[in-house]
Amino acid sequence: MDPELRRAVRLRARFRCEYCQLPEAHAAVAPFQIEHIVARQHGGPTVLANLALACHHDNLHKGPNLTGIDPVTRKLVRLFHPRRMKWARHFEWDGPFLRGLTPIGRATILVPQMNHEDRVELRRTLLREGVFRP
Numbered sequence: 001m002d003p004e005l006r007r008a009v010r011l012r013a014r015f016r017c018e019y020c021q022l023p024e025a026h027a028a029v030a031p032f033q034i035e036h037i038v039a040r041q042h043g044g045p046t047v048l049a050n051l052a053l054a055c056h057h058d059n060l061h062k063g064p065n066l067t068g069i070d071p072v073t074r075k076l077v078r079l080f081h082p083r084r085m086k087w088a089r090h091f092e093w094d095g096p097f098l099r100g101l102t103p104i105g106r107a108t109i110l111v112p113q114m115n116h117e118d119r120v121e122l123r124r125t126l127l128r129e130g131v132f133r134p
């Protein structure tokens with residue numbers, strides 16, 4: 001991928017994961033990745049409008065998925081699209097836990113396992129240290 005495009009995506013995201021908002025400076029295991037929101041295998045292009053900065057965890061678990069099941073309504077819904085949707089409309093913080101405010105928010109939390117115990121523990125630590133302010 002073109003280094004200028006990568007740089008533009010990271011700057012636009014203000015160096016935070018566009019799904020879980022984790023600051024890149026606190027990536028625990030691996031560096032953040034430039035993610036295709038609509039995966040290449042679904043014809044998603046490598047252009048700014050289809051790219052997002054994502055932590056390794058969220059990118060790995062989201063994979064090429066475009067949809068998920070809302071655990072409340074049990075309906076199939078599209079996943080959060082960081083370019084077309086506003087984060088605060090679909091998610092909110094409850095301490096270290098991410099809560100879904102909409103079917104899209106709830107399904108998007110489940111598919112990448114954003115409230116996996118390891119992620120909650122990492123956020124709890126960062127909150128305690130005062131370096132993660134959602």
Ligand SMILES: [Zn+2]
Nearest residue numbers: 017020055058
């Ligand atoms: Zn993330």
